[in-house]
Amino acid sequence: MSSTPQQPKRPLTILQRSLNMKVSVRLKNELEYRGRMNNVDSYMNLILLDAEEFNGANANPVANYGKVVIRGNNVLFIKIEKDL
Amino acid sequence: MSSTPQQPKRPLTILQRSLNMKVSVRLKNELEYRGRMNNVDSYMNLILLDAEEFNGANANPVANYGKVVIRGNNVLFIKIEKDL
Amino acid sequence: MSSTPQQPKRPLTILQRSLNMKVSVRLKNELEYRGRMNNVDSYMNLILLDAEEFNGANANPVANYGKVVIRGNNVLFIKIEKDL
Amino acid sequence: MSSTPQQPKRPLTILQRSLNMKVSVRLKNELEYRGRMNNVDSYMNLILLDAEEFNGANANPVANYGKVVIRGNNVLFIKIEKDL
Amino acid sequence: MSSTPQQPKRPLTILQRSLNMKVSVRLKNELEYRGRMNNVDSYMNLILLDAEEFNGANANPVANYGKVVIRGNNVLFIKIEKDL
Amino acid sequence: MSSTPQQPKRPLTILQRSLNMKVSVRLKNELEYRGRMNNVDSYMNLILLDAEEFNGANANPVANYGKVVIRGNNVLFIKIEKDL
Amino acid sequence: MSSTPQQPKRPLTILQRSLNMKVSVRLKNELEYRGRMNNVDSYMNLILLDAEEFNGANANPVANYGKVVIRGNNVLFIKIEKDL
Numbered sequence: 001m002s003s004t005p006q007q008p009k010r011p012l013t014i015l016q017r018s019l020n021m022k023v024s025v026r027l028k029n030e031l032e033y034r035g036r037m038n039n040v041d042s043y044m045n046l047i048l049l050d051a052e053e054f055n056g057a058n059a060n061p062v063a064n065y066g067k068v069v070i071r072g073n074n075v076l077f078i079k080i081e082k083d084l
Numbered sequence: 085m086s087s088t089p090q091q092p093k094r095p096l097t098i099l100q101r102s103l104n105m106k107v108s109v110r111l112k113n114e115l116e117y118r119g120r121m122n123n124v125d126s127y128m129n130l131i132l133l134d135a136e137e138f139n140g141a142n143a144n145p146v147a148n149y150g151k152v153v154i155r156g157n158n159v160l161f162i163k164i165e166k167d168l
Numbered sequence: 169m170s171s172t173p174q175q176p177k178r179p180l181t182i183l184q185r186s187l188n189m190k191v192s193v194r195l196k197n198e199l200e201y202r203g204r205m206n207n208v209d210s211y212m213n214l215i216l217l218d219a220e221e222f223n224g225a226n227a228n229p230v231a232n233y234g235k236v237v238i239r240g241n242n243v244l245f246i247k248i249e250k251d252l
Numbered sequence: 253m254s255s256t257p258q259q260p261k262r263p264l265t266i267l268q269r270s271l272n273m274k275v276s277v278r279l280k281n282e283l284e285y286r287g288r289m290n291n292v293d294s295y296m297n298l299i300l301l302d303a304e305e306f307n308g309a310n311a312n313p314v315a316n317y318g319k320v321v322i323r324g325n326n327v328l329f330i331k332i333e334k335d336l
Numbered sequence: 337m338s339s340t341p342q343q344p345k346r347p348l349t350i351l352q353r354s355l356n357m358k359v360s361v362r363l364k365n366e367l368e369y370r371g372r373m374n375n376v377d378s379y380m381n382l383i384l385l386d387a388e389e390f391n392g393a394n395a396n397p398v399a400n401y402g403k404v405v406i407r408g409n410n411v412l413f414i415k416i417e418k419d420l
Numbered sequence: 421m422s423s424t425p426q427q428p429k430r431p432l433t434i435l436q437r438s439l440n441m442k443v444s445v446r447l448k449n450e451l452e453y454r455g456r457m458n459n460v461d462s463y464m465n466l467i468l469l470d471a472e473e474f475n476g477a478n479a480n481p482v483a484n485y486g487k488v489v490i491r492g493n494n495v496l497f498i499k500i501e502k503d504l
Numbered sequence: 505m506s507s508t509p510q511q512p513k514r515p516l517t518i519l520q521r522s523l524n525m526k527v528s529v530r531l532k533n534e535l536e537y538r539g540r541m542n543n544v545d546s547y548m549n550l551i552l553l554d555a556e557e558f559n560g561a562n563a564n565p566v567a568n569y570g571k572v573v574i575r576g577n578n579v580l581f582i583k584i585e586k587d588l
Binding site: 195197201207208209213214215233234235236237238239241242 | 262263264266267280296324325327328329330331332
């Protein structure tokens with residue numbers, strides 16, 4: 001576990017450096033949530049602010065959430081829209 | 085694990101600071117429960133008081149629960165209706 | 169993990185204080201069991217006495233069980249009918 | 253973890269005190285096995301002797317097993333037919 | 337965890353004493369494998385020799401395997417055909 | 421756990437030596453992602469850069485992702501297109 | 505856990521002694537991969553070289569993979585075609 005400069009960052013470290021970025025979170029059940037990633041832990045539990053819920057091919061959000069805590073085990077992937 | 089002021093709170097810490105707030109809990113089986121979050125642990129096991137059960141698009145509750153303990157592994161997300 | 173008086177009880181602690189109460193246990197497969205909660209552990213394995221099995225919308229029990237041990241990982245929620 | 257006399261037994265302790273009793277074991281896939289519970293561990297892995305396999309509403313056994321080891325993670329519940 | 341003579345053996349101990357016996361292994365996906373149990377560990381990973389694959393009600397094997405390693409988490413049950 | 425020269429590398433070690441290679445990641449839900457593997461951990465959480473999403477037999481990508489974090493438990497396999 | 509000469513090898517030990525053998529790996533989703541087992545760990549994560557993908561009853565491979573890392577939790581069984 002040496003940490004020489006050339007060693008790449010681990011995925012969860014990268015995630016935690018992307019706080020407050022806009023992200024799209026796709027869940028296993030096909031729903032997708034877009035919002036600002038206020039918080040994330042090593043299990044990929046995350047908190048989104050100003051989140052919109054999208055359902056598959058439908059381009060318009062089907063619901064809005066001021067603050068939502070997503071349980072990490074449902075996450076398929078997190079797309080970082082804008083990164084450091 | 086330093087805890088400097090600028091470090092963001094972890095999701096489960098946020099959740100546990102939202103006790104007694106109104107929440108909506110969506111489960112993996114599409115059911116949704118709304119009530120007062122009396123309690124939650126790090127596994128997202130939670131206790132809701134004065135809970136109503138909703139089924140998908142149906143706007144009216146299909147059942148009422150004075151006190152219900154939801155097993156965390158079924159949780160998709162927890163929407164915090166009103167937060168500190 | 170201080171335990172000041174104002175700190176709320178954790179969900180599993182609450183559950184274990186509700187022993188011998190009447191509960192309804194909904195499983196992930198839609199079946200529901202009602203009976204007296206003789207016992208429960210931190211995994212939500214539980215023992216029900218004088219239990220009745222219900223199947224979805226059907227108001228009449230489809231089976232009766234003198235003593236049944238339910239494996240916790242199947243539990244969706246536990247409704248506490250009458251609590252301390 | 254005090255063990256005062258009035259503290260109830262945990263579910264798995266109860267199970268292990270019911271060895272050699274007749275039990276019905278319902279699995280998640282709807283199959284049910286009835287036999288003598290020769291053995292059980294804390295994961296609910298169990299050994300049944302003289303077991304019969306039942307399939308849902310069918311009252312007649314569809315197969316017989318002299319000795320069968322059931323993997324605990326498939327168990328929905330264990331009904332203890334006759335208990336100490 | 338006393339180990340008095342009258343204490344029953346745990347299921348996995350029993351399994352490991354049945355090595356080289358003929359077994360039938362039913363998996364969660366309904367397939368069944370019959371062969372000689374060359375090896376098994378506490379996760380129910382097992383090695384079968386001279387194994388035949390059966391598919392549900394079909395009485396004839398659909399495939400033969402000289403040596404196959406089955407991952408334990410797929411196991412529904414293991415029937416011990418002939419035991420010590 | 422001796423580490424003599426003739427001992428083969430473990431799969432996850434191999435993976436982590438393939439950073440920055442082009443990979444195809446097939447998920448359990450049939451979707452496939454192709455891109456440069458920027459990062460991977462022992463759980464197979466991985467970060468892809470310049471990723472394209474493919475859906476089954478369709479030869480054209482259905483979406484593009486600048487930077488995506490895939491949760492490891494969804495991974496079926498990772499094909500390393502070009503390796504050291 | 506004595507290790508007398510007559511004690512059988514554990515399944516994962518057997519697997520790791522079969523490196524570089526030809527294997528067939530059946531996954532839970534019915535796909536099957538055949539190739540040379542370059543590597544395997546205790547979780548059954550494995551690396552196949554010169555792998556072919558087969559789909560159920562179809563005798564012809566549907567895809568070829570120079571080097572593929574399969575995540576162990578998808579594995580149903582590993583058939584060792586030719587063993588030491």
